[in-house]
Amino acid sequence: MFGLSLDRLKILTIFAAQLYAMIDQTQAIKITKTSHSRIQEVDWENLPFGKIFSDHMLVMDYKDGAWQTPEIVPFEDLKLHPATSAIHYGQSIFEGMKANKSESGEVMIFRPELNAKRFAESCVRMCMPEIPVEAFLDLVKKIVDFDRDWIPTKDGNSLYIRPFMFATDDYIGIKPSDTYKFIIFTCPVGAYYAQPVRVKIEEYYTRAARGGVGRAKTAGNYGASLYPAKLAQEKGFHQLIWTDASEHKYIEESGTMNIVFEINGKLVSPSEDDDTILRGVTKRSVLDLAKSWGVEVEERKVTVAEIVEGLRNGSVTDAFGAGTAATVAQIAAIGYRDEVFDLPAIESRTLSNKIKDHLNNMKSGKVADEFGWLMKF
Numbered sequence: 001m002f003g004l005s006l007d008r009l010k011i012l013t014i015f016a017a018q019l020y021a022m023i024d025q026t027q028a029i030k031i032t033k034t035s036h037s038r039i040q041e042v043d044w045e046n047l048p049f050g051k052i053f054s055d056h057m058l059v060m061d062y063k064d065g066a067w068q069t070p071e072i073v074p075f076e077d078l079k080l081h082p083a084t085s086a087i088h089y090g091q092s093i094f095e096g097m098k099a100n101k102s103e104s105g106e107v108m109i110f111r112p113e114l115n116a117k118r119f120a121e122s123c124v125r126m127c128m129p130e131i132p133v134e135a136f137l138d139l140v141k142k143i144v145d146f147d148r149d150w151i152p153t154k155d156g157n158s159l160y161i162r163p164f165m166f167a168t169d170d171y172i173g174i175k176p177s178d179t180y181k182f183i184i185f186t187c188p189v190g191a192y193y194a195q196p197v198r199v200k201i202e203e204y205y206t207r208a209a210r211g212g213v214g215r216a217k218t219a220g221n222y223g224a225s226l227y228p229a230k231l232a233q234e235k236g237f238h239q240l241i242w243t244d245a246s247e248h249k250y251i252e253e254s255g256t257m258n259i260v261f262e263i264n265g266k267l268v269s270p271s272e273d274d275d276t277i278l279r280g281v282t283k284r285s286v287l288d289l290a291k292s293w294g295v296e297v298e299e300r301k302v303t304v305a306e307i308v309e310g311l312r313n314g315s316v317t318d319a320f321g322a323g324t325a326a327t328v329a330q331i332a333a334i335g336y337r338d339e340v341f342d343l344p345a346i347e348s349r350t351l352s353n354k355i356k357d358h359l360n361n362m363k364s365g366k367v368a369d370e371f372g373w374l375m376k377f
């Protein structure tokens with residue numbers, strides 16, 4: 001993993017756990033409640049994505065080689081030194097999760113331990129201090145519980161949870177920062193994509209090269225994607241399908257999501273063996289669920305040629321993105337060079353419709369959590 005030996009990673013993890021335990025056992029979390037809740041101002045029937053923020057956030061600083069006492073504070077602007085190193089040199093990582101409420105009011109977060117592990121892996125790759133999985137989960141639970149009234153109840157809506165960490169040394173020069181800020185805020189959200197997406201296979205620009213940071217959820221990956229995505233948007237597409245950096249021969253992922261195809265009744269998705277693809281929590285869940293229903297699933301190298309051929313001869317019957325924000329985002333059309341291939345009508349996509357509904361129902365407690373994927377409290 002990221003070229004680190006397993007032993008070294010284990011030692012780093014144990015060390016991080018010890019550092020965290022030192023603060024956790026000696027100091028309780030500090031809480032400052034807002035004096036003016038904004039919850040009455042929310043239009044719960046028309047929630048946009050990512051524009052409304054709950055009343056509080058959790059903040060934890062790293063300095064002198066240790067994580068400090070976490071605090072829950074009113075959601076507010078941050079004051080930053082102009083030389084804050086994350087702004088200049090990009091040591092910045094994040095995660096995304098969703099929480100829902102069951103009819104009985106129980107809070108459920110979907111597979112947060114996978115996000116916690118991926119966050120820890122991003123820390124290692126970006127030379128940032130790790131937060132042990134258990135501690136990460138505990139902090140997520142604390143802030144979501146504190147603002148649990150902000151969890152939307154309308155079907156299809158959720159509380160999006162955004163943990164992130166960035167380097168805070170005020171220093172001009174390239175080295176890992178000695179100080180960091182870890183924050184978790186939450187936002188009640190509606191759909192990320194309001195309609196099926198049109199995507200274009202990208203054969204020039206690159207999201208990630210082997211040995212780079214493609215597997216880490218680091219801010220720069222998203223910044224670097226904006227210009228190529230803008231060029232595609234000018235041609236009527238919403239997003240790109242990224243291909244491998246060296247030959248542009250293999251499909252990798254799509255915009256802000258992993259990608260899954262249905263080919264001759266099988267679900268096929270690019271394998272995560274190379275370190276160029278984000279290890280998606282929604283993608284993993286989609287594939288696990290489909291397998292449990294007896295659907296054949298292949299995670300392997302997927303060539304652009306086979307997808308284009310399959311779109312021509314009709315063996316590719318469905319394609320969809322999978323991501324926390326987007327959930328299951330069905331693809332309406334795929335652009336390749338000067339051609340645009342329309343995929344079958346959304347109503348006919350029996351399997352992806354069933355997966356989407358099942359995952360949404362599981363997240364809100366309407367169907368059984370048969371795999372134990374929900375963290376409940």
Ligand code: COI
Nearest residue numbers: 096097256323324325326
């Ligand atoms: C997510 O799916 O949670 C993401 O992080 C994608 C996006 C909102 C940047």
